Amino acid sequence: MPFRSGFVCILGRPNAGKSTLLNALVGEKLAIISRKPQTTRNRIQGVVHLPKRKGRDGAQIVLIDTPGVHKPDSSLGRKMMVEVREALEGCDLVLVIMDAARKFETRDQYALDLLKQSRTPAFLILNKVDLIRDKEKLLPLIEEYRKLHDFREVIPISALKRDGLEALLKKVVAALPAGPAYFGEDQVTDQPARFMTAEIIREQILQGTEEEIPYATTVMIDSFEEGAKLTRIAATIYCERAGQKGILVGKRGQMLKKIGSAARWQIERMVGTKVYLELYVKVQPGWRDSRGFVEELDWRRQLEQLTGRPAEHTKQFENSKFAAHNNHSK
Ligand SMILES: Nc1nc2c(ncn2[C@@H]2O[C@H](COP(=O)(O)OP(=O)(O)OP(=O)(O)O)[C@@H](O)[C@H]2O)c(=O)[nH]1
Ligand SMILES: [Mg+2]
Secondary structure: OOOEEEEEEEEOOOOOOHHHHHHHHHOOOOOOOOOOOOOOOOOEEEEEEEOOEOOEOOEEEEEEEOOOOOOOOOHHHHHHHHHHHHHHOOOOEEEEEEEOOOOOOHHHHHHHHHHHHHOOOEEEEEEOHHHOOOHHHHHHHHHHHHHHOOOOEEEEOEOOOOEOHHHHHHHHHHHOOEOOOOOOOOOOOOOOHHHHHHHHHHHHHHHHOOOOOOOOOEEEEEEEEEOOOEEEEEEEEEEOOHHHHHHHHOHHHHHHHHHHHHHHHHHHHHHOOEEEEEEEEEEOOOHHHOHHHHHHHOHHHHHHHHHOOOHHHOHHHOOOHHHHHHHHOO
């Protein structure tokens, strides 16, 4: 059998476990996770390398994690939904992730509507089955979903416990066309360290704060200087109101210190050097509703500004289908 490859979009409502699945399949933490819905704001690419082994053909799966499908009520939300649509365009297979521990709701229909518009073959992935003691209970749910869409496969998994992932990978590979390896063995994502750093900081905010703050916050990297032994990073956390800034900074700066040191530890593991991290907090009233500000947050756009070249022309996209994929979606 020939080598197989393709682009596989992970689609579903907020909190279904899309990013947990991406990380579990790639085997590295590429996307941040939280208990709060609408954690992921950009599409995130992760490459699963499956070299040829005895009894198995070689394959490469390019997964694209996406923001949770929802009805947007801000510029940020609308941009998130654009990211979902761009990820869907030109992909070979869609993995629709549903939370098996919840009943089907009208809100779940949005993801199915997008799927129907894309006309791409799809698998239904019922996630979080570790929460269901009586697996028989899955059967009526599967029936219900089957009536709503013609899924090629229905696969129950637990992304968190890594249950059912081998079976899932096998079926994904079988559904992909013959094709080349688009990415080198050592490449797992297109996301530069600079932007993963912003996400790591945002994850600490999501985990450490409550109510409006996680949603009203964003992180921008002001400078990122890599040295052989030390990486110097300055980043600004934007929030919408003075009261939020007060909480983010905390008494005598305690909160900001906590966010900084937890993030620094993870950034050091990623870049492989010591990290000097400077954090600032700024109030940017109503940034979520500012189209201009939201556009500036887009790391692909920031990369273009930093390099003076369109993102798809950076080294890692050369000769790849992803470049075509990106051009296509503009
Ligand atoms: N019990 C259980 N929890 C899970 C499983 N997969 C994910 N979770 C939890 O569900 C929550 C949401 O997970 P994420 O991976 O961030 O979900 P997401 O779909 O990427 O969410 P958004 O980015 O907000 O759209 C986290 O608390 C995860 O730990 C699973 O298989 N079992
Ligand atoms: Mg996510």
